[in-house]
Amino acid sequence: MLDPKLIEGTRHSGPDGVRPSSRYAHPRELPAGKKDSPIIAIVIGGLGISASGTADAFAKLPASVAFAMAPYGADLEKLADRARADAHELLLQVPMEPFEYPDNDPGPQTLLTSLTAEQNTDRLHWLMSRFQGYVGLISYMGAKFTASEQGLAPVLRDVAKRGLIYVDDGSSARSIAGQIAGANNLPYAKADVVLDTVPTPVEIDRALARLEMKARDTGFAVGFATAQPVTSCRLGEKSGRARDFPDADYNGGDQGEVVVTSFTARAPAPE
Numbered sequence: 001m002l003d004p005k006l007i008e009g010t011r012h013s014g015p016d017g018v019r020p021s022s023r024y025a026h027p028r029e030l031p032a033g034k035k036d037s038p039i040i041a042i043v044i045g046g047l048g049i050s051a052s053g054t055a056d057a058f059a060k061l062p063a064s065v066a067f068a069m070a071p072y073g074a075d076l077e078k079l080a081d082r083a084r085a086d087a088h089e090l091l092l093q094v095p096m097e098p099f100e101y102p103d104n105d106p107g108p109q110t111l112l113t114s115l116t117a118e119q120n121t122d123r124l125h126w127l128m129s130r131f132q133g134y135v136g137l138i139s140y141m142g143a144k145f146t147a148s149e150q151g152l153a154p155v156l157r158d159v160a161k162r163g164l165i166y167v168d169d170g171s172s173a174r175s176i177a178g179q180i181a182g183a184n185n186l187p188y189a190k191a192d193v194v195l196d197t198v199p200t201p202v203e204i205d206r207a208l209a210r211l212e213m214k215a216r217d218t219g220f221a222v223g224f225a226t227a228q229p230v231t232s233c234r235l236g237e238k239s240g241r242a243r244d245f246p247d248a249d250y251n252g253g254d255q256g257e258v259v260v261t262s263f264t265a266r267a268p269a270p271e
Contacts (some may be wrong), residue, residue: 019163021135021187023133024065026063026087026260038215039194039262041066042235043138043167043191045093046227047083053227060236063087066260068167069131071095072107089260090134091167094127096142097151107139113145132265135261136165136187138212138224143172153180160186165264169224170194186263191224192223204234223259 044061045068047054057067067083068091069076083090095106097113109123128137137159145151146168156177159166168177170191181188192214195207207223214221225231 018151021163021165021261024084024090024133024135026089027262035217039220040211040215041189042223042225043068043091043260044225044227044232044245045138045140045169046070046077048076050227052229053232054079056220056229056232057227058082058086060232062239065235066091068093070140071109071130072128073077080131080133082157084133091136091138091260092128092134093140094124094137098141099144101144106140111142111145111151111155113148113151119154120151120179121158123129124158136167138167139177141171143174146172146175146177148177149180152177156180157184160184165189165261167191167222167260189222189260189264193223195223195225195235196228199228199230201230201234204231208238
């Protein structure tokens with residue numbers, strides 16, 4: 001359910017100090033005896049763009065998978081309402097400038113290194129107005145923008161003061177989002193593995209194995225994927241068979257599950 005105190009043009013925390021990242025979170029407790037087990041969080045992006053991909057994500061993925069919605073989809077408010085009713089945490093995908101821009105154009109209102117901080121903030125607010133009830137933002141493309149302190153820092157300061165979280169989609173090794181988030185006390189996570197770079201069941205399984213290894217090594221890991229039918233189908237099958245991940249508490253498995261806001265609370269501060 002939307003909190004009317006948090007629905008306003010600038011989306012600051014409400015007068016009672018409530019943060020959207022807390023109000024719209026869906027925390028899950030790990031089972032007794034699993035508190036110190038490796039954990040995995042997964043974010044699925046591109047919701048609202050493809051009707052079939054969106055339908056498969058809703059039908060096949062457990063509530064512990066966070067849904068990242070693109071700002072250009074149709075019926076975004078209805079989709080957001082449905083996702084919240086199904087206990088999915090929501091993120092807003094924010095289009096950011098890639099190195100190949102404009103040949104590779106993320107879409108209208110993309111945040112650009114050539115714009116002033118005020119212009120990018122105005123674009124950010126337009127994007128943030130597309131639907132309500134999200135816990136935070138996640139980058140979409142943006143290899144050039146997320147490598148620019150001049151471009152990214154004002155945006156993440158604005159995100160931080162609004163009580164949101166920020167997730168780096170892990171697509172660029174040059175991103176400095178972690179350093180900027182740490183300097184602004186912004187809850188932050190970065191995808192460790194992109195799960196469907198090659199969207200086939202075999203390659204998705206290999207990516208999941210890498211994600212599990214990361215969780216074993218560090219205690220927690222984040223995976224990112226897109227709302228493609230093959231991705232939702234494979235992740236749905238895996239999340240229903242926790243035995244495929246005997247050493248990690250995998251989203252949706254009976255060994256335990258974690259949502260992305262829980263991860264940002266647990267993740268160490270970026271260096």
